[in-house]
Amino acid sequence: MKLPLPATRDFIGRAVMTLYFTVCATLKAGAIVMALGDTGWTAARAIDVVADIAALGFLVLIVATTVARLPPVKTAQGVEPRVSALIGCFATVTLIAVPRVPILPQLQLVADLITIIGFTLCIWCLWWLGRSFSITAQARRLVTAGPYQIVRHPLYACETIVLLGILLRNPIWMTAAVCAIALAFQYRRLVNEEKVLRAAFPEYHEYAQRVPMFLPRFSGAALPASGPR
Template sequence: MVPPPATRDFIGRSALSIYFTICATLKAGSLVVGLPHVEWTVIQTIDVVADFAALGFLVLMVATTIARLPPVKTAEGIEPRIAAMIGCFATITLVAVPRVESPPQLQIVADLTVIVGFTLCIWCLWWLGRSFSILAQARRLVTAGPYQIVRHPLYACEAIVLLGVVLRNPIWITVAVCTIALTFQYRRMVNEEKVLQAAFPEYVAYKRDTPMLVPFLSSLNWWR
């Protein structure tokens, strides 16, 4: 017997809340353990700031997952679910990739890129609020804040974070995992747009007037 939608959403919300809470706890624990040993050079200070930015994003993901609205429509079929899972969790495998030594200048650029990316992710997620989800679902149409600049600002900002990750650890496996993640993130965007367009008739006009990923450069958004 298939549980009703409300029950499935509760199970999914609970599982994700627990998962993101564990991730945030582990990140906070590593910061607590590592802070006493930081020498507070420029490189290490920027590295710590990057870790705090990541922690802030994880904490906000916990809050928005717990408080999210019930979905009014969910994508059907297995492909949207596979794309959502791989797109969201592929980068977790990067923690198992050994970090290579890189020039200090590149480390600084990489960490600054990650800080900018996570800061923008926090901004986007704050505006998305209770509409946040992993699967392709429609909860509430958000068109304000960063969403009036592009239709998928959170994905664009996560791509900035991945760029920082690649710069910080520029080896082939990092590039491969990030490429896989971005590929499935694109599929997530396509699936989400189908659901949003079906749930909210006004999404057609919003889609016509707002670029997908690149702000102010509609000519580059050939995937509109």
Template sequence: MKLPPPAMRDFVGRATMTLYFTVCATLKAATTVAGVSNSDWTVRWLVEIGANIAALGFMMLVVVTTVARLPPLKTAQGIEPRISALIGCLATVTLIAVPRVQVAPKLEIVADLITILGFVLCIWCLWRLGRSFSILAQARRLVTTGPYQFVRHPLYACEAIVLLGVILRNPTWSTVVVGAIVVAFQYRRIVNEERVLGAAFPEYEAYRRRIPMLVPSLSPVPGWRDEPSPPEVEAPR
């Protein structure tokens, strides 16, 4: 069976993800409006509304960057990178279906604050990534500035912070298992993306050697201030 041309596949993928995140953003907006109308004006309420607004902002930015993204220069081949990308991206949504358990009000506030921090950092990463954002392992541009000067995959790291907040908000075995699945497939996405980026951009290997994958280094990378910044080329996530 002959596959559609790359441009058509990219269009279909972009349209699908735009529709999906538009629906998610609409539902989140409805939840936020309903929450605002129930104005308790407590610290717990304010933090929860803040978490909803941060999540809504991230989803809206995903829609914008997906619509405006550049055509890919290179895409990971095979079925595994596609499955890993979809599961890593969408598995978190299944946490909505997990029954909620009662937790202490202070833990709820802490969990929501962690979620807010994660989403705010995600927005920073995604804003910097801009038109290079994608779900699949693809190479468009390679950005090495902003959060990408500290770690190679800051968006994944920040999404992990959001996931931690979600699990703390509903600490059950189901959420922990789903969280472990998300982390495992996100790691596979990183591996696939680094392979694609290395093949698309010769300068990526030097960048990979200098910059940590997910956790910023506490000490400056030797010589990083003395090296000229490479042209703005950018990792998908």
């Protein structure tokens, strides 16, 4: 059977992702509206709503960048990069089915604050990534400015912060297992993206030597970015 052209596959993938994240954003917005209508407000509940608003902002930005993303110049070949990307991206969706356990108000507050920080940083990273965003390992445009001059994959680092907040909010073995699976496949996704970016952009080698992959280098400041955004 003849496979669709790359442009057609990219359009189908973009349409499916746009629909999925639009549904997620709509559900999150509905939950926020319901929460705002609740009269029993406390400081902890207000912070919980702020965490949901930060998550909504991230979802809306994903929709916008998916719709407007650039065509890929190179895509990872084979099944494993696609499977790793899908599992890494969507594993946390299964946390909806995990029953929540009661926790101390102090722990909930810490979890919500970590989640807010994580989603806020994710929005910052995704804003800089812009039209280069994709789920699967693809090269569209090399981004080396903003958070990408601190580490090469800041969005993954910030999503890890969100996962920490989720784990603290529901600290049971099922949550920990899903978060571990998500992180493992996100790392594979990161490695596959590295291969594609190195193959697509000759200047990536110099960028990779100058900027660490995942953890910021605190021993010295990163050199100014010399590549395009």
